[in-house]
Amino acid sequence: MEQVIVGRAYVLGDNIDTDQIIPAEHLVYSLSDPEEKKNYGKFALSGVPKDDAGLPEGNKLFVEEGKFESEYTIIIGGKNFGCGSSREHAPACLKIAGIQAIIATSYARIFYRNSVDGGFFIPFESSGKLVNNIRTGNNLTINLETGTLINNSSNQTFKLQPLGEVAEIVKAGNIFEYARKAGMI
């Protein structure tokens, strides 16, 4: 596991639901076919209303027209990120679009589980609200060892919450690798 994650921020507000992350009409594509699954990158976060897309200004496309990957690799979210559906297409589409980490105030339960058990990326929890301190496009560094987030654009440092009971699964990579290490499968 990489100890440092560096990338540009895409900032979103509270209650970003799975219909905003990947609208249901797109859930028909294969998640395993290498060509077909690129569509998930193309439509990732395409359901977010324009004013809420890339805060604080808004109106910033997560994935540009005609592209399959985002120029942003770290999402900053508010509370209850990923609420709604159990669709694993939600963390999968963000991963396919190139997301390496999400840092939100809190998560909806199933999205959090899916992110960890599927090994898509680490869903970090922030200690306070980051949405007001980070702007879309800011350069960020996440240090896993120290549990900190640095906004290189403003030289601010923020503490991340410890991973708690999922730390072992995150370390193993996903639920299957965890279970193999534990001798369960």
Place this chain on the structure above:
Amino acid sequence: MGLTITEKILAAHAGKDKVTPGETIWVDVDVLMTHDVCGPGTINIFKEQFGKNAKVFDREKVVIIPDHYIFTSDKHANRNIDILREFVSEQNLPYYYDVGTENYKGVCHLALAQEGHNRPGEVLFGTDSHTCTSGAFGMFSTGIGNTDAAFILGTGKLWVKVPESMKFEFTGKFPDYIMAKDIILQVIGDIGVDGATYRTMEWTGNAIMNFSMEERMTLCNMAIEGGGKNAVIEADEVTLKYVKERTNKPYNVYRSDHDANYYFKKTYDASTMEPIVAKPHSPDNKALVRECSDVKIDRSYIGSCTGGKYTDFLAAANILNGKKVAVNTFIVPATTEVYKDLESKMLDGKTLLNIFKEAGCEIGDASCAACLGGPKDTFGRTHGTEVVVSTTNRNFPGRMGSKQSEVYLASPYTAAASALTGRITDPREMLN
């Protein structure tokens, strides 16, 4: 210290005498349910992880119910049904409700109940967030993703963090114009869309126990809109009658101890409840129906796991009987059994189906249909700036198709009353 129903079921399935909220345990799974949207992904991960020739952990415990994208020309959606068929045939699975056959059911959460897969005391996981619906049967049930479902297919087990329980008690008697939908919208409005995150919503009180199984399912169905991990209602005679008519498999009835520990308890006086809507774009954006009477609507939609059961249509028919709708009104029975009920059950000497047809409603085939938007040709899907009053469960931006449309979540009574006037209408105006 005693235990809650949820704690007792989880302990029994983890081989323990007791469990404590916050503790991470591995449970044995009684039923795994998947459908056409998440089944193909689940199957793929199962084969990747356990091998091309791997067999599921127990073919009697896997239930596959295609329901989401059924009546569409979308080639990818139709291909996904083929993937389910191939897997069912290869694994020789007995519980598959195939599209285009006599066996087709429709919306998985109601199909699970009607086909006898919901049994008190059991642990059921499903690749759909509204799997919490089954908690109405005094069982533990919750939604999971493809990876967790694939893990269960291979092992029959899953890790669970034991949730704290929240107790919502309704005493007394609900007024006749109040439905379970009003109650869940009231409670979500009170606690917020993350008010029950990681927790159990346990429903109790004589007003709740007077609800039919269908109404209890509505109540448990939307626990996820409060962030809840699961919902649960203690099994009683009403539950057991429903279950025994549909399965002869054994089950265990668990009851919460009097000294069980709750994170939160709230008691409501059932007689004071009023019809509620959730305004756009969040299920906790609560308002009294009578406060929204100036909101004009373009469409009324009655259907889904939340609001497409027989009792939901009986309520709607009571209001629409002998009248004409003022806006496009869509009727989508959740399952084929509900469709048959519409054809056979009578009100005032007319079938419910005829009441809806005479009122000018459009009738769809059993499936999830426009509850979640879906492919462009989905029945009842929004494509523009429609304002919809809907008996479904979510009103997030774009949920019913178009990002520009606005959805008001409401009970079948309110959706039917609003269909007649073209504005959001308190059912009390129509029920006298």
